[in-house]
Amino acid sequence: MSGLGRVLIAVYIVLALAATFRSLYQIITKFEEAPLAYVLSALAGVVYIVATVALLRRDRGWRPVAWAALGFELAGVLVVGTLSLVAPQLFGHPSVWSYFGSGYLFIPLVLPVLGLVWLRRLGRPVRPGVAAPEAAV
Structure with missing residues (x-):
């Protein structure tokens, strides 16, 4: 695993723990204040957990899961980030993805984005007779 891969996975682990535990606390203690925001944060936490596991797994069966998780995550950040700017009244409180993740x-x-770039680099097939590109350290 390259240096970028290790950093990505480390950050995903931290973000997965932070988003999941924060949202669970918010759902348990003050769900009625901002249910949409807290459910979105919990969803983000689950997506980060799935992405972390998929990035950690080295077999090809997990590669599509990683692509899907990272794509969903990027779409979520873009949609929720945009909605939090144009219709902040929908949320009550910020979620992990509000304002494009400014709270994080x-x-x-x-x-x-970095994860998708990294997956793309990993997914390049090596043609017979052609040397594989050097992995970044």
């Missing part, structure tokens, strides 16, 4: 230093916006 925009990591939710940047992370899936």
Whole structure:
């Protein structure tokens, strides 16, 4: 696994734990204040967990799961980020993906893009007789 891969997985683990535990706490203690925001944060946490597991798995069967999780994550950040700007009254409180992840230093916006780039680099087939590109360290 390259240096970028290790960093991606480490950040995904931290984000998965932060989003999941924060949303669970919010759902248990104050769900009625902002149900949509808290459910979206819980969904983000689940997506981060799935993405982490899929990125950790080295076999090809998990590669489509990783693509789907990262694609869903990016779409979620873009949709929720846009909605939080044009219709903030929908949410009550910010979610992980509100304002494009500004509450998490925009990591939710940047992370899936980096993850998709990394997956694309990993997914390039090597043609017979052609040397494989060097992996980044």
